Amino acid sequence: xxxxxxxxxxxxxxxxxxxxxxxxxxxxxxxxxxxxxxxxxxxxxxxxxxxxxxxxxxxxxxxxxxxxxxxxxxxxxxxxxxxxxxxxxxxxxxxxxxxxxxxxxxxxxxxxxxxxxxxxxxxxxxxxxxxxxxxxxxxxxxxxxxxxxxxxxxxxxxxxxxxxxxxxxxxxxxxxxxxxxxxxxxxxxxxxxxxxxxxxxxxxxxxxxxxxxxxxxxxxxxxxxxxxxxxxxxxxxxxxxxxxxxxxxxxxxxxxxxxxxxxxxxxxxxxxxxxxxxxxxxxxxxxxxxx
Numbered sequence: 669x670x671x672x673x674x675x676x677x678x679x680x681x682x683x684x685x686x687x688x689x690x691x692x693x694x695x696x697x698x699x700x701x702x703x704x705x706x707x708x709x710x711x712x713x714x715x716x717x718x719x720x721x722x723x724x725x726x727x728x729x730x731x732x733x734x735x736x737x738x739x740x741x742x743x744x745x746x747x748x749x750x751x752x753x754x755x756x757x758x759x760x761x762x763x764x765x766x767x768x769x770x771x772x773x774x775x776x777x778x779x780x781x782x783x784x785x786x787x788x789x790x791x792x793x794x795x796x797x798x799x800x801x802x803x804x805x806x807x808x809x810x811x812x813x814x815x816x817x818x819x820x821x822x823x824x825x826x827x828x829x830x831x832x833x834x835x836x837x838x839x840x841x842x843x844x845x846x847x848x849x850x851x852x853x854x855x856x857x858x859x860x861x862x863x864x865x866x867x868x869x870x871x872x873x874x875x876x877x878x879x880x881x882x883x884x885x886x887x888x889x890x891x892x893x894x895x896x897x898x899x900x901x902x903x904x905x906x907x908x909x910x911x912x913x914x915x916x917x918x919x920x921x922x923x924x925x926x927x928x929x930x931x932x933x934x935x936x937x938x939x940x941x942x943x944x945x946x947x948x949x950x951x952x953x954x955x956x957x958x959x
């Protein structure tokens with residue numbers, strides 16, 4: 669029964685990693701850029717919702733604050749692309765990586781300046797509620813994390829594989845010039861995908877803050893989420909979720925059965941093994957790039 673409890677806890681944490689990994693994959697699928705500030709966007713989404721909802725701040729009703737927070741995160745994602753990323757057009761991907769790493773430092777500093785550096789939790793209607801299945805005790809926050817993550821991953825997969833806009837985004841990532849000549853509004857498409865990644869980060873932040881405390885350093889979870897995206901197969905939406913679940917499940921079992929000095933490196937040891945034996949990831953989608 670203890671192992672089953674560890675498994676559920678790991679799945680809930682893994683879903684959060686998977687949601688952050690989804691943000692990495694979304695931007696990569698549409699622009700072939702890697703946003704290393706995605707974890708910090710998750711942390712910012714959590715703090716924005718805390719600022720709107722918690723009684724010591726604005727004290728808005730949770731269900732009213734939720735869409736406002738997601739709208740703010742979407743707008744921030746769009747503005748990041750519109751005001752900063754587009755200015756790097758024609759530069760190497762290394763420039764984008766360095767920029768987003770620096771942006772992560774800025775977000776962490778700003779969050780600490782506004783909300784402080786002490787851990788905070790989100791006041792939400794699911795807090796303290798539990799569901800029991802036999803001897804298992806599941807927090808409603810964990811159930812919400814798992815359900816929302818599965819539904820969101822499925823929705824994004826359908827969006828990218830079945831809709832004209834999703835296919836246009838993938839076409840723009842394959843060859844921006846060819847996509848432009850085919851009538852695809854490349855800049856608008858990229859702005860939309862950065863906004864969508866901001867919304868996904870906001871959802872991850874809300875779910876994480878609902879089940880645990882957050883502080884400005886919480887954004888460093890993006891490192892584990894990046895590892896999850898690579899393990900699952902960078903560019904695969906289901907792979908991002910699967911990688912997040914794998915990392916999430918490994919952590920509690922490693923902490924339980926492996927010495928403390930070694931348990932923390934278990935996810936990264938798996939990442940190293942995947943890179944050696946299956947460099948494209950466990951659920952990679954290998955595509956021939958059309959020019």
